[in-house]
Structure formats: C-alpha cells, structure tokens
Amino acid sequence: MKVSAGISRINGEVFAPSSKSYTHRAITIASLSEECIVYRPLLSADTLATVRACEAFGARIEKQHDRLVVHGFRGKLNVPDNVIDVANSGTTLRFMTAISALAKGSTVLTGDSSIRTRPNKPLLEVLNDLGVEAFSTRGNGCAPLVVRGGFNGGNATIDGSISSQFISALLIASPLTGRDTTISIRGDLKSRPYVDVTIEMLRQAGVEIITKENGSISFVIPANQVYDLREYTVPGDFSSASYLLATAAMTGSTVFVKNLFPSKQGDVEIIDVLRRMGADITWDMEEGTVKITGKGKLEAITFDAGATPDLVPTVAVLAACAEGVTHIKNAEHVRYKETDRLHAMAVELAKMGISVKEERDSLTITGGKLQGAEVHGWHDHRIVMSLTIAGMVAGDTTVDTVESVDISYPGFFDDMKRLGANLSMLEG
C-alpha cells in the first residue's frame, strides 16, 4: 500500500491515540493479576500480539467497547500449546521471553522477518544466569527463541546499551520467582524512561522494585510478590503525537492535540524539541491539550536520542526543514528497531534532496528545501509516518509500505486527512 502526499496545511483538534508502551504493560501486568479492566487500550498490531501471547499463557481477555476485561492467570502460567508469534512487536518478544521463564515447561517464541533480526543476547544470557535455559535456535540471539522454565532469581548484570526492554522484561517477571533478584546495569541504560514506565505500572499493581543508583544502576526485586492490578486507564501516546505536532511546526499550521497528560513517557520531550526549534507550543497539563502553531521557520538543534529513540525519525524530518545543521547524537540503539532507522532516514531524506551524514551513532542533517520523491517506508511505521509528513511539506511524494502504521497508530491517515492533509491512498 502507498500514500501520495501533497503540500498540506492542517488545522483543528485531534485526540492522540493511546500509548503503545503503556498498553503492552497494562495487558501483561493485568494478565499476571486476577481480574483487571484496562480502559482506553491501544488496539494495534503490536498490542494485539501481547493479547495473544497472554492468552497463550492462560489469560482470558475480552474486548469490549473502550476497554479490555482481563481474567488473569495470577502468576501461574500454562505452558503454551503452540509457538508464540509476536509478529512485529519487539516489546512483546522481550516481555514474553522473560515471562515464559516462569512456566513449568518449554516455550518457543518467534515473529516476522524483522523480529528475527533483532538482538536478544543480553536477555538470554541473564535468564541463563538466573537458572533458566534460554537460547536462540540459530545461536545468534535472534528469534526463534526457546525458553525452558526454571526461573530461580538471583544476581545478574546486563548491558544497558542495546534495549531497555530487556530490563523491563526482567522487572516484570522477577517478582514471581522464589528468590530475591538483583539486576545490575553495565554501562549506559539507554531508553531509561521506558524502565520508569515499567516501574510505575508495577507499583500500581502492588509490586515493589528498589532502584539503587550510586554511579551505576541496579534494581532489586523482592521475591514472591503478588500482582494485583484491578483497573487501569492508558494515557495518550507522545510518540504518536509527535507526527501531528511536527506537521503543524513544519507547515505553519495550528493544531490542538488532546489526550496528552503528564506521565513517565520520555517522548514528552517532543514539546521541548519543538519549542527549541522555534514553534509556538503550549501544554495545558490539566486539560491534557497541547496547542502548537508553526511559524513556518524552524531552527536547527542538537538532539540527544539516548532516552528517546522513537523520536529520531520525527526529529530527522524536522531537521530537514530547519535552518542550519541539526545533530542527532547518542543514537546507535536506534539501529536495532524494526529497521536500522538511522540508515533508513539517511537514505530516504537524501532522495528528497536533503544532505545527511550518517555515522555509527548519529545523523548530521543540513536543513534545506524538501523535494518531492518516491520514498520507501521500510515496512516500519515510524519511517512511514515521518516520511509522510515530510511529503506534506515537499508535495509530489509517495511513500510505500504504509500498512505498517497499524503497528502503533492505525488511525494515522484518517486523523491527518480529517485535519486537512492532502493525502491519497494508492494500491501497490
């Protein structure tokens, strides 16, 4: 599927979709509890993969109007009667790999072609250190993965530079082991806000994690805890909202994005990014509304992607429209997503006439005049959405593989068209 994007201005109010990261956690933690209602879940391809996986372990999950009614397995998992297929969802793979270590049998986890290239070695090594037999069938750390239960808890150290999802997964599974667990982080903990989201949600379920920071970071997880999440309302998604806000900034438009309340999401940083780049942006935290007016001119910035990897495609297209040279740094972990997003954005923005220097952990982007082009979405929802908004500035642009927006923001094109965007969906 392709989209044809013409020069656009947008205007009006839009409701940010629910957070994918919070939804994954709500479904997982609800399933580890007894009975829980999850209000306003994001129902997207990725979060439905988490629903299926939790059902495989024994949860019963009913989809009702604006909620999920979760009948959990209270920490007592079935051994799945089939392979768990996480499709395109890295979060689901990592979380369920750790959780399957609690089952009294073997679990096989796989996913689509993208998932089967993404790294998991640090998580597998820690699980083995904690008494679990966990390995990848090809010996390369990538799915398909096999996990044979026996999670005893204990002490382990993990590299924090590749994915915070490994740490979140261990924090979710370890409270149910028979021995206290300590997870120590080696090096930088990239994407740290997602671990904060995990700890916040575990606390809402009555599960305590003790964080120790004295130069290095470690997490102490007391054993034999009981999950008791009874209801939860999922907040709006700042990562998805970034495309709406960036479009207003790039096209000199005014939009009001609602359903954006304070939370532990690191991608709230998009507000500061847009302010630094020169947009007129305000956030009414009580009402949950971000108002932005683009003044048609943006200034280059330096952006540290260490905590907020998912904003990189959005910031890259903002940089393409900005005056000056933008430096996106501390971004090597952005290469391990659905695609290598540093490389993908460098290649595709070059097709649109923008000078991009790609280095191991950074992009240096010289702002200029975006030219219309036929660009590739790399089957990656964030690449597709970022290139679509670039096309709304350049005009005469087609983006392919646009069906991938179903991963995190199924209503993206409908919302954009409702705001006035000049977009036409094309077959092929």
Ligand SMILES: O=C(O)C1=C[C@@H](OP(=O)(O)O)[C@@H](O)[C@H](O)C1
């Ligand atoms: O825990 C999560 O919900 C996520 C963590 C991040 O991944 P990494 O921790 O691998 O950077 C982020 O890219 C992903 O979209 C969602």
Ligand SMILES: C=C(OP(=O)(O)O)C(=O)O
């Ligand atoms: C990388 C992402 O998600 P996941 O790791 O769950 O595939 C994303 O949403 O950009």
